[in-house]
Amino acid sequence: MSEPGLPPFESIIAGLTARPLARCVVVAPHSVEAIAAVAQVVAEGAVLDLTGDRARIKNLLAEAEVDVSAVRIHDSGDSDTAVDRAVDLIRTGDAEFVVKGSIPTADLLGGLLRQRLPGRSACASHIYxxxxxxxxxxxxxxxxxxxxxEPDLATKAAIVENALQLYSVLSSARPRLxxxxxxxKVSTRIPATLDAAELRLMAERGKLGAVDVDGPMPLDAALFPESAVNKNLAGEVAGQADxxxxxxxxxxxxxxxxxxxxxxxxxxxxxxxGVPVALPSRGDTVATRRHSFYLASHLTRSAATSPNGCDRE
Amino acid sequence: MSEPGLPPFESIIAGLTARPLARCVVVAPHSVEAIAAVAQVVAEGAVLDLTGDRARIKNLLAEAEVDVSAVRIHDSGDSDTAVDRAVDLIRTGDAEFVVKGSIPTADLLGGLLRQRLPGRSACASHIYxxxxxxxxxxxxxxxxxxxxxEPDLATKAAIVENALQLYSVLSSARPRLxxxxxxxKVSTRIPATLDAAELRLMAERGKLGAVDVDGPMPLDAALFPESAVNKNLAGEVAGQADxxxxxxxxxxxxxxxxxxxxxxxxxxxxxxxGVPVALPSRGDTVATRRHSFYLASHLTRSAATSPNGCDRE
Structure with a gap:
């Protein structure tokens, strides 16, 4: 089989954490879990801006025994204000990426997108x-x-563009999507299969950049070479998707x-x-939250353009 | 935490395989994988009806060294005819359940449903x-x-009904769905969350039978008690769904x-x-295919009623 596109997870982490964090604002770190990750990166030498309820944050920092000289709290009672404060820091260059605290994803992204920050791409999208x-x-x-x-075809193309941007900072191999x-099979009764056929065609015509695209395909055909063979899917992508x-x-x-x-x-x-946003889940471990900080930080050096809107959670 | 609803997988298998297979028709076993499962159950004493291309099936049986005295081949060239032959066997009582061979699922189910077999329920649905x-x-x-x-609310209720029928033959505990x-959260922007709220209400009002229903909820909240707590989901279901x-x-x-x-x-x-249909995937192991035979066989003793149609693959 051909060589893997992305390095092993452990070496990605090693690469990400080898450099100090870029300047960062954590929005509404009002939970024990959010502060545990703050404590971790502060212990590693980071200096962070935090926006949210000062009293709650101070209590949580004290409980987690965080070195308060390494954090700047920007008091902002409700979550809209906490996002606005974060945007101010981005506009002045004091923050290069954002970490979600305990604010709902929709509120955070909605706030950021309303501010129309420079450097945003056709669509904001999440990548694991x-x-x-x-x-x-x-x-x-x-x-x-x-x-x-429910992304339409144009939004899916923009989602692909964002994923390729991330991929390119992790690997120099040609990605397989x-x-x-x-x-x-392509079936008019399952619209996602039509999108797949169109994305494949767009990729073949060079509209999606340097990437091999194939689909529609089930998960097993994407990941197991033997399932790809079983389903008569030839080509670069099936069985070894990145x-x-x-x-x-x-x-x-x-x-x-x-x-x-x-x-x-x-x-x-x-x-x-406009800026990378680390988006830990509530169930994430401290290690995963820490990794998200470093991933978003790493991505500050690359950016896309061309604004637009899309149907967000 | 409360006790588990379903027994461990191994003991389900032990229970299923403790009884001999009911009378069974395998539709279009035109692949090595399909015949490998046939060989397995024949070696365990089953007698099977096979519909499909006689020459191909005979070759595959010979290669797999199957005892041909244990199988009856009903020659039927194309897949529509293979399904029709299977239906004939069901109508005469010579087959009590169906196993999919290498025929597409849509062709097999479409054919069975067109025949309006007695005993079918409001909707055919797949259960893993x-x-x-x-x-x-x-x-x-x-x-x-x-x-x-893309099942609508009524179809989802019928899907629940079928799942409860299967559940009831595997466990006597009250199921948590x-x-x-x-x-x-319930959001008008994500229709599945509205269906979830309505299904929950239907269950509370006794419209879905003896089952606790909760949702919408993400996968982790359904399966991990700690994620359920994290997301403030109380009740019987979250964290311990069956x-x-x-x-x-x-x-x-x-x-x-x-x-x-x-x-x-x-x-x-x-x-x-109308009758249970074992539906192995192309990637399934022989063991999994064999288990599907016994599961469908076991289900011949229970049946639902009230016909209807739904939007199928």
Whole structure:
């Protein structure tokens, strides 16, 4: 088989954490879990801006014994204000990426997108980096499991663009993207299969950049060479996908949760909002939250353009 | 935590295989994999009817060294005829359940449903029985990952009915059903969350039978008690679901494939078509295919009523 596109998860982490964090604002770190990750990166030398309820944050910092000289709290009572304060820090160059605290994803991204920050791409979308223990340990990107509810074809193309941006900072190999579906046939009764056929055509015509795209295909055909053979799927992508594109938010999210299971290595980030946004889940371990900080930080050096809107969670 | 609803997968298998197979017709066993499962159950004493291309089947049987005195081949060239022959056997009482060979699922189910067999329920739907290695080893049912493309509320209620029928032959405990979604909030922007709220209400009002229903909820909240607590989901279901109801075919199928991974214990069956239909996947092991035979066989003793149609793959 051809060589893997993405390095092993552990070496990605080693690469990410080898450099100090870029300047960062954590929005509404009002939970023990959010502060535990703050404590971790502060102990590693980071200096952070935090926006949210000063009293709550101070209590949580004290409980977690965080060195308060390494954090600046920007008091902002409600979550809208906490997002606005974060945007101020981005505009002045004092913050280069954002970490979600205990604010709902929709509130955070809605606030960021309303501010029309420069450097955002056609669509904000979530990308998981995950190591698939149940699938031979390979590392893949999975998108979009967190932002776009029912993306149309144009939005899917923008989601692909964001995923390729992330991929390019993790690997120099040509990426192989599988457009997922329940079946490998194109059927007018399953619209996601039509999108897959069109994305494949767009890729062949060079509209999606340097990427091999194939689909529609079920998950097993995307990840297992023997399943690809079984389903008569030839080509570069089937059986060795580096990027998995989900049909919609429900399927992406359920798929991500199933693949992560009980804390398989994974981390998530939103690209396209102007600055990278680390988006830990409530169930994430401190290690995963820490990795998300470093992933988003690493991505500050690359950015996309061309604004637009999309149907978000 | 309260006691588990379904027995461990191994003891389900032990229970299923303790009884001889009911009378069975295998439709279009035109692949090495399909015949390998036939060989297995024939070696265990089963007598089977096979419909399909006699010459191909005879060759495959010879290669697999199957005792041909234990099989009756009903020659039927194309797949429509193979299904019609199977229906004839069901109508005369010579077959009590169906096993899919290498015929497409849509052709097999379409053919069976067109024949309006007595005993079918409001909707045919697929149910997986699986042991979730990544989720503490618990056994769950997952539906519908194989038949209904975008089920509406009434179809989801019928899908629940079929799942409860299967559940009831595996466990006498009261089932806990989680209606899955990307989020745990009810949002008009994500229709599956509205269905979840309505199914919950229907269950509370006794419209779905003896079952506790909760949702919408993400996968982790359905399966991990700590995630349920994290997301403020109280009640009987969250964290200890026995039955997972997927939003639609794509999400159900991707979820099933992710949970099964590299051959986790699983088996699938379609209920509601008049007789149980064992529906092995092309990637299934011989063991899984064999288990599907016994599962469908076991279900011949229970049946539902009230015909209707639904939007199938």
């Amino acid at each position: 980096v995950m190591q698939l223990e149940q699938f031979g340990g390979r590392t893949v990107l999975l998108t979009d499991a967190g932002v776009n509810i 599988a457009v997922l579906s329940a079946i490998e 990027i998995l594109l989900a049909p919609d938010l429900n399927s992406g999210n359920l798929l991500a949760k199933a693949l992560v299971g009980h804390h398989a290595p994974a981390m998530g980030v939103v690209l396209g909002a | 029985v699986m042991q979730l290695e990544q989720f503490g080893g618990r056994t769950v049912l997952l539906t519908d990952a194989g038949v209904n493309i 989680a209606v899955l979604s990307a989020i745990e 039955i997972l109801l997927a939003p639609d075919l794509n999400s159900g199928n991707l979820l099933a494939k992710a949970l099964v991974g590299h051959h986790a214990p699983a088996m699938g069956v379609v209920l509601g078509a």
